[in-house]
Amino acid sequence: MLQIRNLKCYYGGIRALSGVSLSVSRGELVALIGANGAGKSTLLQAICGLSSSWEGEILFDGKSLAGLKPPAIVARGVSMVPEGRLIFPPLSVLDNLKLGAYLRYRQRDHVGVSQDLEKILDLFPVLRERSKQNAGTLSGGEQQMLAVGRSLMANPKFLLLDEPSMGLAPLVVRKIFDTLVQLRETGLTILIVEQNAQAALEIADRGYVLETGRMVLAGEASQLLADKEVKRAYLGKDYSKFYEGRG
């Protein structure tokens, strides 16, 4: 569904990605992990059209996304949950959700939108309870649910998530990731970008590891979870033996 070949990105004159390739097939849940500054967000911004200074190839459903602005990419069926959630705090929860379906309202798909709205409010019951409140009054976890729900309102074929676990309690992260698994079961294709490698790889089918602009590892999520390198670098398990040995 998504094919990226030899992607090079520039970020203010500095090369943030040097020849990255990645593919996601229909119905897969793929995790892209890497430390701060590895180029994960740069990659997502190239896919969703926020940055246009890239070389290489990004194909979605076989068609290039080069030169398209974000609204045109949303229209193709790619929806992104941005880093830091970026909800609209002064607007109500319901208005935030409805704005997610902006393009569909423009196409007069009112019936489809209201059906999806119901589905999303069922998926996140807390949003239904708080639908009249200003989005700014929600807790961090609720705001993340709102951000996911808002992106789903566009009825995407492909959902991108940029650091959905950032700043959230482990229990809330679990809940949101469970929802992602549920969504995958309905046929949605998902690419999740995370620093929280453990949580992301636990739910993913496959994973990629990005390090300073290069793809250093790729494989089944279970393999990556067991991989020594990944454990050392991202799961924080490298020193446990060392300490145990001393004790």
Added chain:
Amino acid sequence: MMQELLQYLFAGITNGAIYAVIALGFSTLYNATDLINFAQGEFVMLGALLLVTLWLQLGLPLPLAFVLVVLAVGLAGILFERLAIRTVRKPDPIVLVIITVGASIFLRGVGMVVWGRDPMAVPPFSELESIEIAGAYLLPQSLWIFGIVMILVVALTLFYKRTLTGKAMSACAINKRAASLLGIGTERMTLMAFALATGLGAVAGIMIAPITMATYDMGSMLGLKGFCAAMLGGLGSLWGALLGGFVLGIAEAMGVGFVSSGLKDAIAFLLLLLILYIRPTGILGVKSSHRF
């Protein structure tokens, strides 16, 4: 004394309503783009002078002339955005603000070349007698102005709260990136905000023309007064613009009436300094309370 007070109050409300409409223009644009357009007053001038051309010189009926003037000035606003704002390579706020100052000088020049230097008198919208209330006289034009302002504020509030386009415009103002990721065309929203803001300027110009006379250089002071009103009420807030306009208008009328007519223009800037010192967000302003 009572009679005088009432008379000054009427004058203040009339001028205040006009400042309010100009302030609405500032706030609408600021809401969508975070930009302050110091050429706003020149669009007011264009509104007044175009009304002279269409209504008095070409003899079109007033309602038709009104609509055409607002549309034409809105179009001028769109051209302004396309030609002068969007083409900027590095759109830093300070660069854009200076461009709007340049545009105001340019538009004043255009006004002078096209309409000449002489002030032109414009008759009131209706030929009714003044209404006497407790010894003070209320001009029918004041009622027109007051009514139009109220309609505008209510219509704009409904636009922002009830329509998808209005909400999308607010969303753009809150976070352009997030809005574009939802499929909202942020460039189109900016363009619409410019058209809306300059159209509001035209309405102010049309309303004030019968009171002051229309000249090519009427815009600068009106623009600054409107800016003061917007800051006073809280930049970006619609009801704040209304409140700021009336507070400014009434304070001016009272200052002129009871102290000295030399004070007229000083009062606006005294109030501006005062509000910046005491409450920089304005009376009803909230926007600066970002939380992340």
